Amino acid sequence: MRSNLFDLDYEELSKVIRSWDEPAYRTQQIWQGIFQKFWNNPEEFTTLSLSLRKKLDQKYIFGVLNPEKDLQSNDGSTRKILYRLEDNAAIETVLMGYTDRNTVCISSQVGCGMGCKFCATGNMGFIRNLSPGEIIEQVVKAAADLGQNGKRLTNVVFMGMGEPFHNYQPVMKAVRILNDPRGFGMGTRRFTISTVGLIPEIRRFMKDNTQINLAISLHAADDLLRSSIVPINRKYPLTELIAVCRQYIQKTNRRITFEWALIDGVNDTEEQARKLSNLVGDMLAHVNIIQLNPVSHYGGKPAEEEKALKFKKILTDSGISCTIRLRRGIDIQAGCGQLASESN
Ligand code: SAH
Ligand code: SF4
Secondary structure, three states: OOEEHHHOOHHHHHHHHHHOOOOOHHHHHHHHHHHHOOOOOHHHOOOOOHHHHHHHHHHEEOOOOEEEEEEEOOOOOEEEEEEEOOOOOEEEEEEEEOOOOEEEEOOOEEEOOOOOOOOHHHHHOEEEEOOHHHHHHHHHHHHHHHHHOOOOOOEEEEOOOOOHHHHHHHHHHHHHHHHOOOOOOOOHHHEEEEEOOOHHHHHHHHHHOOOOEEEEEOOOOOHHHHHHHOHHHHOOOHHHHHHHHHHHHHHHOOOEEEEEEEEOOOOOOHHHHHHHHHHHOOOOEEEEEEEOOOOOOOOOOEOOHHHHHHHHHHHHHOOOEEEEEOOOOHHHOOOOOOOOHHHO
16 A cells, blocks of 8 residues: 655655655655645656656555535535545544634544543544544645635644544644645644643643644533533543643743533533633633534533623633634534534
8 A cells, every 4th residue: 555645754755765866855846746736646746757756656645535525604614524534434624714814623533532522523432543644634635725716724723523632643743744844834833732631742742842822622610510521531630631731831831722612501600600710810821612513412502692691701800811702614514523424
């Protein structure tokens, strides 16, 4: 089987090129082809010699993502693409257009093993990790697509399927490759990793000290409630999670975003809002409230509008920066927590 060209970083590809007795500048030409011109088949690489094109084609595949479905939301600016992978597994990627930016929401795993009660991906269970190349190609395809319409990709969020910190190294390698100015050249500040709160990996991320943004899916402000909807809380309880978040902010001086899917009658109470204020009120933090998106296996409902506004007010009154995230792509099941390739 051929290897995926997108799995290689610059040094790895250079080594291959050297071992084929090709001049060093070939690496740069190949990277320009795949990351800047978005070529995806060997014939397009007219900058290379015919023999090198052939050799590359024999040993490497220029991407492994096969678009199978492409759904456009009736909100006019959200699209969801289902990609079939080589082993027949499937993942979903969501493209969101805003007035000032274009964001792609990518997957890091097929399924997810964290089992959050309200999440469709969690309901699938863990199937497998994605390779760096499979992660990278979601971003490159999004950029190519936008480019055809004269637009630029500005942000990448790991908020699709999977728990990115459960697939730490491939995720970080993907960002490193996408960041490399010899190829795609996307600034690390434009990436956001969202995690359910895996403490060892948050520590590792803190040490790695990249400029990638960090978001933590909190959803509850006490252990009893959090463990009941986010099972990993039993392993990594809130007090420890918040303590490591504090360390992270102190060490990196970077803001953390806390995500909160507001569920009617579950975590939309005044009590939870107050507990949350006490937990994060003195931190360099932002709270992102997401109205729960409907998923078939979970009976919870989104909080009422009024409750959401009240919840937000309690936070802002205690000086916490807070936004209610616009719900998008619900009609095509492209909202947070709605991605699950099996249901398609
Ligand atoms: N595994 C990571 C990233 C993917 S989920 C994480 O959990 O952070 C992206 C966000 O969507 C998370 O904050 C997640 O908790 C939230 N989410 C999951 N299911 C949801 C649903 N049904 N409605 C709204 N948000 C949901
Ligand atoms: Fe996994 Fe995130 Fe869904 Fe939880 S919310 S099951 S961590 S994808």
